Amino acid sequence: MTILVIAEHDNQTLKAATLNTVAAAAKIGGDIHVLIAGSNAQGAADAAAKLAGVAKVLLADAPQLADGLAENIEATLIEVAKDYSHILAPASAYGKNVAPRIAARLDVAQVSDIVSVVDADTFERPIYAGNAIAMVRSRDPVKVITVRATAFDPVATEGGSASIETIPAGTDAGVSQCVSREVTKLDRPELTSADVVVSGGRGLGSGDNYRTVLEPLADRLGAAMGASRAAVDAGYAPNDYQVGQTGKIVAPELYIAVGISGAIQHLAGMKDSKIIVAINKDEEAPIFSVADYGLVGDLFDCVPSLLGELDALS
Incomplete structure (x- = not known):
C-alpha cells in the first residue's frame, strides 16, 4: 500500500x-x-x-x-x-x-x-x-x-x-490562467496555524471597535485575529479573517471569542480549540455551550480589564 x-x-x-x-x-x-x-x-x-x-x-x-x-x-x-x-x-x-x-x-x-x-x-x-x-x-x-x-x-x-x-509535468491545459495574485502580509501569526486566536463578532458594533478593542489584546498575546461571519458581512473585518463553516477551520491552543453569539456556522470552525474563552453580555448565548471559560459582561469593559490584568502580570 x-x-x-x-x-x-x-x-x-x-x-x-x-x-x-x-x-x-x-x-x-x-x-x-x-x-x-x-x-x-x-x-x-x-x-x-x-x-x-x-x-x-x-x-x-x-x-x-x-x-x-x-x-x-x-x-x-x-x-x-x-x-x-x-x-x-x-x-x-x-x-x-x-x-x-x-x-x-x-x-x-x-x-x-x-x-x-x-x-x-x-x-x-x-x-x-x-x-x-x-x-x-x-x-x-x-x-x-x-x-x-x-x-x-x-x-x-x-x-x-x-x-x-x-517526473514529467503534464501539458498546459490552456483553459485557465493566473492573472494576478495579491498576498496579504501579516505582522501577526497566520490564522489557521496560530496557537492563540482572538475573534470578534457583531457585538463589537463597528470596524473601528474591532480594531481598537481587539488588536491590543491580540498584540499582547501574540495572537492571530479572527471574526465571525456576521462581523465580516458587516464589514468589521476582511474576508480572510472569517472563522466558521464557510470560513477557516481553526483549532488553536487558546481561542478567545469576543461579542460572538455562537451560531452553528461559527462553532463548526472553532469548537475543536483546546481552550475556549467567551466574552458576551448575553448569558444565554450559544457560545457558552462550548466555552471552557465564560465571562458575562460588556465587552467594552471586560476586554480592557483583561488587558490590564495581563499587563499587571508581566
Missing part, C-alpha cells in the same frame, strides 16, 4: 497543512510519497524530503505548474495516480480545487474533510456543520481524500531522508 500526498507549497516552502496531511497518511499506514508540482520548486522538494515518515518525493517542475492551476496539476498527477492506493490533499482551497478533478478522472468517490482514520478503507468526517460525525467506508481501488488539517498533529519537519524523483 502506497500513499501519495499532494503538497501545498509556494515553490520554496511547504504550507503548514501539508504537514498535517502527511500525518493523516501515516495513520493509514504504508509508504508515503509526496508530490511537489511547481516551477523552480526544488526548495519545496528538499523540504518535503526532510519530513518524518516520507519515503519518496515526486518533483514535477515546469512553468505551467508555477501558479498551482488545478487543471495543470491534474494533468500531471493523473499519469501516476493509479500507482497509489490513496491520494491525499489538504482540505484547503488548493486541495479542494485539485482533489475532485482527480477523483472524477479516476471515476471514484471522493472522501472529503476527514478528521480521523479508522483503517485503510474507513474514515470519519463531520457533517451537519460538525454536529454529527459520519463514518465513511470506501471500496474504490484508489481513494481520493481531503484532510482537515486541524484534526491531525503535524509531522516533524526534520528527520526524514526521502529520495527525490523527477
Whole structure:
C-alpha cells in the first residue's frame, strides 16, 4: 500500500497543512510519497524530503505548474495516480480545487474533510456543520481524500531522508490562467496555524471597535485575529479573517471569542480549540455551550480589564 500526498507549497516552502496531511497518511499506514508540482520548486522538494515518515518525493517542475492551476496539476498527477492506493490533499482551497478533478478522472468517490482514520478503507468526517460525525467506508481501488488539517498533529519537519524523483509535468491545459495574485502580509501569526486566536463578532458594533478593542489584546498575546461571519458581512473585518463553516477551520491552543453569539456556522470552525474563552453580555448565548471559560459582561469593559490584568502580570 502506497500513499501519495499532494503538497501545498509556494515553490520554496511547504504550507503548514501539508504537514498535517502527511500525518493523516501515516495513520493509514504504508509508504508515503509526496508530490511537489511547481516551477523552480526544488526548495519545496528538499523540504518535503526532510519530513518524518516520507519515503519518496515526486518533483514535477515546469512553468505551467508555477501558479498551482488545478487543471495543470491534474494533468500531471493523473499519469501516476493509479500507482497509489490513496491520494491525499489538504482540505484547503488548493486541495479542494485539485482533489475532485482527480477523483472524477479516476471515476471514484471522493472522501472529503476527514478528521480521523479508522483503517485503510474507513474514515470519519463531520457533517451537519460538525454536529454529527459520519463514518465513511470506501471500496474504490484508489481513494481520493481531503484532510482537515486541524484534526491531525503535524509531522516533524526534520528527520526524514526521502529520495527525490523527477517526473514529467503534464501539458498546459490552456483553459485557465493566473492573472494576478495579491498576498496579504501579516505582522501577526497566520490564522489557521496560530496557537492563540482572538475573534470578534457583531457585538463589537463597528470596524473601528474591532480594531481598537481587539488588536491590543491580540498584540499582547501574540495572537492571530479572527471574526465571525456576521462581523465580516458587516464589514468589521476582511474576508480572510472569517472563522466558521464557510470560513477557516481553526483549532488553536487558546481561542478567545469576543461579542460572538455562537451560531452553528461559527462553532463548526472553532469548537475543536483546546481552550475556549467567551466574552458576551448575553448569558444565554450559544457560545457558552462550548466555552471552557465564560465571562458575562460588556465587552467594552471586560476586554480592557483583561488587558490590564495581563499587563499587571508581566
